[in-house]
Structures are given as C-alpha cells and as structure tokens.
Amino acid sequence: MSTLFISHSSRDNSAAAEMKDRLEEMGHNSVFLDLDPEVGLKAGVSWERTLYAKLRACRAVIALCSDNYLSSHWCFAEVALARMEGKDIFTLKINPFGEKTQLPSILREGQYLDFRSDKDAAYKKLETGFKAKGIMPEERRNWSPGEAPYPGLRAFEERDAPIFFGRDTEARQGMEMLNRMRRQGHPRMAMVLGTSGSGKSSLTRAAIVPSCAAVLRTGLSSARFDPAATRCGKHPGQLLPPSKNSVSQGQSTKSIHRWRLLAMRQRHACRPNTRTHRRTQQEKSFSKR
Numbered sequence: 001m002s003t004l005f006i007s008h009s010s011r012d013n014s015a016a017a018e019m020k021d022r023l024e025e026m027g028h029n030s031v032f033l034d035l036d037p038e039v040g041l042k043a044g045v046s047w048e049r050t051l052y053a054k055l056r057a058c059r060a061v062i063a064l065c066s067d068n069y070l071s072s073h074w075c076f077a078e079v080a081l082a083r084m085e086g087k088d089i090f091t092l093k094i095n096p097f098g099e100k101t102q103l104p105s106i107l108r109e110g111q112y113l114d115f116r117s118d119k120d121a122a123y124k125k126l127e128t129g130f131k132a133k134g135i136m137p138e139e140r141r142n143w144s145p146g147e148a149p150y151p152g153l154r155a156f157e158e159r160d161a162p163i164f165f166g167r168d169t170e171a172r173q174g175m176e177m178l179n180r181m182r183r184q185g186h187p188r189m190a191m192v193l194g195t196s197g198s199g200k201s202s203l204t205r206a207a208i209v210p211s212c213a214a215v216l217r218t219g220l221s222s223a224r225f226d227p228a229a230t231r232c233g234k235h236p237g238q239l240l241p242p243s244k245n246s247v248s249q250g251q252s253t254k255s256i257h258r259w260r261l262l263a264m265r266q267r268h269a270c271r272p273n274t275r276t277h278r279r280t281q282q283e284k285s286f287s288k289r
Helices: 010-025 047-057 073-084 119-132 158-163 168-184 200-217 249-269 276-288
Strands: 004-007 060-065 088-093
Touching: 004 010, 004 073, 010 060, 047 073, 060 073, 073 088, 088 119, 158 200, 168 200
Parallel strands: 004 060, 060 088
Antiparallel strands: none
C-alpha cells in the first residue's frame, strides 16, 4: 500500500519525479508516482483502474498545482475522488502558476504550500504538515525484544500499537471515515461491527485510537476531540448522555431509547430459542421509556 499519492499533470513530470526523490530522502518510501518504472503504471494494465485503486489505498494525496494541473479534467477528478474517500490533501503550488490563476475551492480546504521559490523551506513545512496528520516516514516501534509480541487472549490495547500488524487497510478506512465525518459534520459516532473474536477491540484500541492521538499530540491539528473507545454492552444508549451543545434534551432521550430498542432486537436475534412473546414484551417496555 502506498502511503502518499502524487497527483500531477503529465506536463509536470519532472517536478513530480523531483518530489518523489525528495520524499524518499525524507524517509517516505511508500510513494506512488504513475511514471515511476518500479511502482508506477505497468504496461498492459488499465491505467485508469490502477489510479483509482492507488487513490483509494493511499493515506494522503499531494497535488502539484500548476496551470497545467488546473486545466486538466483528470487531475480534478483525482482530487474529487480523494476528497470523497476522505483522504488528506496537500496542495502545492509549482511553476508555471500565473499571477491571476486561482485555486478552485476543492483545493482550498487546507493551507497551500508555495514551491515556486524557496523549496527547502517549503519541504520543511510539508514535513510539518505530515506530522500534523500523523503521517510518519517510519513508524516508531517502541517495543522491547524481551516482551511477548502477542497479548494472549486479551485484546490489543493502545500501548500495544507498536506490535499491532495486519490491519493497515481497516485502520486507514477507519481514519478516512472519521475525516469524512469531520468534513460533513455528521454522523457524530462511529461503530466498529463484527462477530465475536474478529478483532474489533484490537483494531480500535491499537490502531485507530493511537492514530487519532498521534495527530493531537503534535499540537498542529485543528481537530477537537478526545480519542477513546468503549464497548457498547447490553445498553449502548447509556453511553450517549444528552448533549446540550448539539441536540435538545428530548432529542437525546429519544436517541437513547432507539439505541436500547436496537440493542434488544440484535441481542435476541442471536438467540433463536428465545420465545417470541417475551421478546415482544421486552421491546414494548423499552419503547415506552
């Protein structure tokens, strides 16, 4: 999986190649560039499907914005798809970029970087931006060889993040979902669903929560949330206290009741021997509260 995707116009191939080289010097070895002979587009393979797949799989997109880039419908499509997928987008101005040229609104969500003059300073700012998003060149593995790499029957916790492997795709999808929630303003809660023992707790606590916390620790993110995970249990509605800032007391209470009713239905759906009339009576008692 490529962590970074370089989006560029074919007329700016030299600038894109230079960008990839500098990123590798900074320690970012997982970079996709379509013209790269090793990791780029392969002969005989659909270039469009490959680009779509790489865009969906990457962690962030670097848009090399020039007059050539802004006049390309395909470049615009890459950025639109990246936003729809919840990717982080780093907007970079490169030459040629006319004085009267304006960035489209889709590329103005975050602060752009100007690579037309002092490139060294711009690269330092780019690396700072990566850190603010939790994109590190090499993940630090603060794990002692004397410790067991597996926690046994218990789930992985946040402290086990350095030795948690194999869920990169799911962790990336979880972060992208949170990005979409932040941009759209809704919904206000994310749920990780799966059968018992499938690794829901480990994925949440050892991958997604540490990624959120890493972003906040930099002090460079505008996000305002407290990354935490909890099990729903038998009464998930009790985990949703009424919020005076978002909805009214009555709306919050109704939401809690709906969650309780849903939890009751799901719990009994897993018990085929439960009598129908008992399930009906319990559902009614919850709906009346």
